[in-house]
Amino acid sequence: MILVTGSTGHVGRELVARCAEAGRPVRALVRKAPADALPDSVEAVVGDLDRPELLRPALAGVRGVFLLPGYADMPGVLAEIGRAGVGHVVLLSSVAAADGVMENAITRMMIESETAVRGSGVPWTILRPSGFMSNTFQWAGGLAVSDVVEAEFPDVPVAMIDPYDIAAVAAHVLLDEAHFGLTHALSGPEPLRPADRVDILARTLGRDLRFRGLSDEEARARMEGAVPPQYIDAFFRYYADGELDDSIVRPTVRDLLGRAPRTFQQWATAHAAAFS
Numbered sequence: 549m550i551l552v553t554g555s556t557g558h559v560g561r562e563l564v565a566r567c568a569e570a571g572r573p574v575r576a577l578v579r580k581a582p583a584d585a586l587p588d589s590v591e592a593v594v595g596d597l598d599r600p601e602l603l604r605p606a607l608a609g610v611r612g613v614f615l616l617p618g619y620a621d622m623p624g625v626l627a628e629i630g631r632a633g634v635g636h637v638v639l640l641s642s643v644a645a646a647d648g649v650m651e652n653a654i655t656r657m658m659i660e661s662e663t664a665v666r667g668s669g670v671p672w673t674i675l676r677p678s679g680f681m682s683n684t685f686q687w688a689g690g691l692a693v694s695d696v697v698e699a700e701f702p703d704v705p706v707a708m709i710d711p712y713d714i715a716a717v718a719a720h721v722l723l724d725e726a727h728f729g730l731t732h733a734l735s736g737p738e739p740l741r742p743a744d745r746v747d748i749l750a751r752t753l754g755r756d757l758r759f760r761g762l763s764d765e766e767a768r769a770r771m772e773g774a775v776p777p778q779y780i781d782a783f784f785r786y787y788a789d790g791e792l793d794d795s796i797v798r799p800t801v802r803d804l805l806g807r808a809p810r811t812f813q814q815w816a817t818a819h820a821a822a823f824s
């Protein structure tokens with residue numbers, strides 16, 4: 549049995565689907581029932597990663613766990629995973645963890661999650677993806693009422709990855725001893741600036757979309773109130789100060805899966821309905 553945390557999220561939903569398609573027994577951790585988005589064959593169990601002591605029913609009989617980072621007591625979560633006799637945990641982290649900058653709140657959250665996994669005594673694999681193509685869903689509300697996309701950090705290229713591919717890699721490595729103790733940095737196939745994504749979306753949707761880059765002052769003003777201050781600072785450290793280079797294209801998806809990572813065009817085609 550594989551337990552997928554974040555099963556209603558972008559990566560977890562894809563992982564549940566891949567496991568179900570392959571006929572692998574899969575259990576989805578959900579915060580509240582019913583989970584209508586899950587395939588019929590998938591068992592849903594209610595649990596909260598911020599309450600490790602309540603995870604025991606979800607972990608009973610589980611061999612592999614796909615784990616999201618950044619919850620209140622990651623060592624406590626890992627202690628429950630170890631106590632349940634789980635044989636492998638695959639942690640979703642971020643490329644940012646490689647930089648080791650503990651002053652950055654997002655980087656620190658990833659590093660602390662990785663440290664908890666590495667120190668748990670449970671065999672582990674860590675995935676460090678680049679920024680997700682699904683971050684583009686942030687534009688969906690605006691595109692419902694306008695043909696203009698306004699986005700922060702217009703000059704910053706990111707080798708965005710489709711959550712489908714992160715899930716495919718997770719499914720590939722889960723319970724495979726060959727990947728125990730390994731950290732895989734993952735990216736999509738090409739670096740894209742926000743304007744590049746708008747062009748691809750425009751072609752995919754058959755719409756005449758235009759792009760306007762926000763100044764750093766505008767971007768900060770929009771984030772205030774919507775994003776916790778420490779995360780606003782983290783994003784500005786990454787993308788305005790250049791602390792993170794997320795434009796690097798990595799061969800890992802192809803090396804592991806024997807095929808190219810999915811393009812933003814493929815992602816946009818698969819999710820076009822969300823932008824209509």
Ligand SMILES: NC(=O)c1ccc[n+]([C@@H]2O[C@H](COP(=O)([O-])OP(=O)(O)OC[C@H]3O[C@@H](n4cnc5c(N)ncnc54)[C@H](OP(=O)(O)O)[C@@H]3O)[C@@H](O)[C@H]2O)c1
Nearest residue numbers: 554555556557558559560579596597598616641642679680
């Ligand atoms: N976006 C990026 O560019 C990026 C890059 C690198 C790493 N990451 C990391 O990737 C992770 C997953 O991203 P995603 O896009 O797949 O997730 P997502 O779509 O944002 O969804 C988050 C998932 O976590 C669940 N969740 C939230 N709080 C929980 C709790 N206390 N206990 C149990 N489950 C909880 C949510 O469940 P509900 O349905 O109940 O809310 C949902 O299934 C994030 O942790 C992020 O830090 C993101």
